[in-house]
Amino acid sequence: MTTKVDQSSGLAAAAEARIDDLQRRYPTKAATLLHVLWEIQWQDGWISEDRMRYAAKRCGVPISKVLGVVSFYTMYRTKPVGRHHVQVCRNICCHIMGAAPLIEHIKAKIGVGEHEVSADGKWSFEEVECMAGCAWAPMMAINEAYHENLTPEKADRILGELV
Ligand code: FES
Numbered sequence: 001m002t003t004k005v006d007q008s009s010g011l012a013a014a015a016e017a018r019i020d021d022l023q024r025r026y027p028t029k030a031a032t033l034l035h036v037l038w039e040i041q042w043q044d045g046w047i048s049e050d051r052m053r054y055a056a057k058r059c060g061v062p063i064s065k066v067l068g069v070v071s072f073y074t075m076y077r078t079k080p081v082g083r084h085h086v087q088v089c090r091n092i093c094c095h096i097m098g099a100a101p102l103i104e105h106i107k108a109k110i111g112v113g114e115h116e117v118s119a120d121g122k123w124s125f126e127e128v129e130c131m132a133g134c135a136w137a138p139m140m141a142i143n144e145a146y147h148e149n150l151t152p153e154k155a156d157r158i159l160g161e162l163v
Pocket of ligand 1: 089090139
């Protein structure tokens with residue numbers, strides 16, 4: 001299957017259409033900045049400086065505004081990540097439920113450390129603060145999917161199923 005790309009932005013035509021639709025409905029183009037950045041990250045996996053410049057132009061805001069947003073919200077990535085970006089929560093509930101040894105176990109299993117990407121591009125890893133899965137601690141997210149009530153064995157199973 002091929003994805004149609006908008007030649008002016010390099011984003012998928014479907015992403016451009018979603019942005020157009022939102023910008024028709026929002027009071028200002030600037031109000032769609034978070035969504036535009038999400039569209040970029042969904043497509044590329046991260047947000048490069050070129051893409052930040054594009055988002056600024058698309059939303060009619062200065063590049064400083066975009067930099068402020070991507071540096072404030074930790075869910076925006078400003079460096080490339082692996083195909084499977086593993087985020088493990090280290091905050092209080094997860095910590096109490098064993099996050100620290102789980103983090104070491106997962107890093108050893110996938111062979112990458114904090115903010116590293118594996119040589120084959122398959123994995124990247126990041127410790128994060130609370131992801132609102134506290135009731136099911138400890139938890140991790142792989143890309144956008146949450147995995148909760150983790151044990152080292154359960155984490156192994158989940159990671160082992162990914163290609
Ligand atoms: S403390 Fe880990 S999800 Fe909230």
